[in-house]
Amino acid sequence: MKWQGGRSQYVVRSSEIDARGLATLPSLVTYMQEAAWDNTSVLGISIYDLLQKGLTWVLQRMRVEMFRYPNHREKITVETWASGQEKVFLHRDFRIYSEEGQLLGQATSVWLVMDVVKRQMVAVPDFITAVALAPGREPLPFAKGKLPVLQEATYEQQTTVQWHHIDLNRHVNNTWYLRWALAVLPVELLEKSHLQEIDILYKAESTVGDTISATAAPASEQHTYLHKLTNLNSGKELVQARTKWAL
Known part of the structure; x- marks a missing residue:
């Protein structure tokens, strides 16, 4: 069975950096989601594919770890793959690499399928579950469990x-x-x-x-x-x- 993950390349732009010249986390998350879009397009399950059926993807949770932030104009590669399923929760992982192959960061995410008219989550359709996961691909630890509740704002x-x-x-x-x-x-x-x-x-x-x-x-x-x-x-x-x- 062929691995069905994807790799997308980007160059950090001036509008995506902070005052230190480093890519911001929201910019890196945008890259990751663009890479996911590229991969799901190849698999035939992109948002556009789902919208034709009255459905769409919705991000439910994301956990990101950064080891080094890329600089302005640095070339990076985002690797992504579907990493598992638990009932209605679909997991997708990401890794960000420098041009030299250094691991800059990684993330795991949880996605749901939503009915765009009813605005309700639905069971994962067969045409999505039919897309095979990468065999033997080691997933990152799933993002799960409760987060501590903010009691009093500072x-x-x-x-x-x-x-x-x-x-x-x-x-x-x-x-x-x-x-x-x-x-x-x-x-x-x-x-x-x-x-x-x-x-x-x-x-x-x-x-x-x-x-x-x-x-x-x-x-x-x-x-x-x-x-x-x-x-x-x-x-x-x-x-x-x-x-x-x-x-």
Whole structure:
């Protein structure tokens, strides 16, 4: 059986770096999701393929570990493959490599299939499960289990969802949630530290006109923060996350 993972190459652009000249985590997550799109297109199960059947992909959880952030104009390769299935949860893994083959980071993610009209999750269709996984490919540890709950916020920001936050699924794209969750942290932390790990859980949708509250606070573990995003219009919790930072 042929391995059905994929490899996509990118060059870090100036619009995707921070003040230190390093790629931001939201930019790297975007690369990973583009690579997943490339791979699912080859397999015939891309978002476009699903939309023809009234379905779509929805990211439910993602855990990322970064060992080194690539520089501006650095060439990177993103490797991705479907790594497993648990009931309605489909797992996909990623690895990011430098041009020299150095492992820069890795991630595991969980995806669901949604009915675009009913806005409800559905059982994984046969045409998706029929796509074979890579035999013998060692998966990364699945992202599972509960995240610690943010009890009392130390930092808070609010933003209103605009048209450019909306993606093909007609809801806020997950990378915007990631940006808002990180942006609430103090500038001193963002300037002096590197985001080493993030575990982010997506729980609900939001759309144009919604007001989003992003909150965060230090966790009991050193250099770790808990995050929460809430839709103030509906009262629904949109995102839970935990981040770990390295000096």
